[in-house]
Amino acid sequence: MRRALLLMIVAVTPFVLRADAGADGAAIYKSKCAICHGADGKGKTATGKSLHVRDLGSPEVQKMTNEEMQKVIVDGKEKMPGFKSSLDQESLDAVIAFVRKFGGGDSERAASVINAPTTSISKGFRRTR
């Protein structure tokens, strides 16, 4: 009986750890994208303004397919660097899902996640503002 329980814990643990280590789109956005696109995706940062980034929540950007967004993020576009070497597929999916939150007038709520205290977002990013 005890052995069965132990086996069960051993079998389940990797999944629990994996779920925990899953890519956090908000944290990735904050560390790699917010400096240009802004916490609210509107691109009103100094860098964003000088590079003329579009509002990520605007219909023009939101009508891009996930594949089109992924291509821009992986390969870069104009002054935007590509993130081919630093984002794996799981991270790309997570950050694109986060960019989708800027659509539908929900950018303020998305920004509040970005602006939340460091502890509520996973480790591994520097504060950018």
Ligand code: HEC
């Ligand atoms: C150095 C500044 C910079 C960083 C960092 C940056 N971007 Fe961009 N991004 C740009 C610029 C400039 C464009 C617009 C290129 C154009 O349309 O000419 C752009 C375009 C885009 C687009 C396509 C929409 C459009 O306006 O063409 C998406 C989606 C996007 N960025 C997402 C991201 C994501 C996600 C990250 C982080 C992983 C990121 N960007 C990081 C500057 C940046």
